[in-house]
Structure formats: C-alpha cells, structure tokens
Amino acid sequence: MSKDFGNKVMQARKEKDLSREELAKLIGTSGPIIGRYERGDMMPSVEFATKIADALEVSLDFLVGKSTQTVKDxxxxxxxxxxxxxxxxxxxxxxxxxxxxxxxxxxxxxxxxx
Missing domain, CATH: 1.10.1220 (Arc Repressor Mutant)
Structure with missing residues (x-):
C-alpha cells in the first residue's frame, strides 16, 4: 500500500507542477521526507496524509487507492x-x-x- 500511496502522491504532485520541496513547504515538512513517502520508504501520519491530499487537491481515498478518480473540483x-x-x-x-x-x-x- 505504501508504494501505491507514494505513486499517487507523485502523480498528483507532478500534475500540479510542484517540486517535492514546494509540496513539503505547503504541508510543513521537508523535500526528502516527501521523497521517502513517494518511494514507499515510509508512510505519513493520517494528519500529514490529509495535508498532502488537501495541498494536491485530491481526496485521501484517491491517495490510499480506494478511488481511481481524483476530485479536483x-x-x-x-x-x-x-x-x-x-x-x-x-x-x-x-x-x-x-x-x-x-x-x-x-x-x-x-x-x-x-
């Protein structure tokens, strides 16, 4: 699941044309931590996963693989x-x-x- 989460984060981040550092700044962490999430080396807390979803304007369900649709509107x-x-x-x-x-x-x- 962590690899799927990481792939979804990377996909959504690139669609928003954000660097890891830019996303990290939006949620209050560092670029290397975002990299670890994207590689599946570690999983964020629910609090940070929610912040990531909000920053990327996608649902948390999308990031954890429970939905294939991103709700951007x-x-x-x-x-x-x-x-x-x-x-x-x-x-x-x-x-x-x-x-x-x-x-x-x-x-x-x-x-x-x-």
Missing amino acids: KSMLARLEDIATLPKTKRLELFNVLDAYIRDFKTSKSYATK
Whole structure:
C-alpha cells in the first residue's frame, strides 16, 4: 500500500507542477521526507496524509487507492457530500436523472460527426 500511496502522491504532485520541496513547504515538512513517502520508504501520519491530499487537491481515498478518480473540483465534492445526506428515495431519483443525462450525452456524442 505504501508504494501505491507514494505513486499517487507523485502523480498528483507532478500534475500540479510542484517540486517535492514546494509540496513539503505547503504541508510543513521537508523535500526528502516527501521523497521517502513517494518511494514507499515510509508512510505519513493520517494528519500529514490529509495535508498532502488537501495541498494536491485530491481526496485521501484517491491517495490510499480506494478511488481511481481524483476530485479536483471542490464544488463537485461538496455536491457529492450533499447528495450523500439525501434520503435514499431522493438519491435514487437524482441518480435516475443523472443516468439518463449521461446516457443521452454518450449517445449524442457517438452520433456526432467529426
């Protein structure tokens, strides 16, 4: 797991065009420590893992390999959290509408001329 964590940190850090030192400064540690996390030599505490996720604008689930998606849009993450608080029937209604919209979009995309 630590190697996967390190790879995800490195991937997200490079996508944000940050050096190890820049990321380290954002979370209050050193560049060599970030390097050790990325190589899988050591794992950060939950506190530092959360700081890394916040600094890289990804979810902690993404960094620990529980999700393949990075949520970079904070308003989308807030919406997902709001959806999770809806009663089950309301969530199902919303998912039906979203599923229909996504299906229609994919269909129109497949028929679009290039």
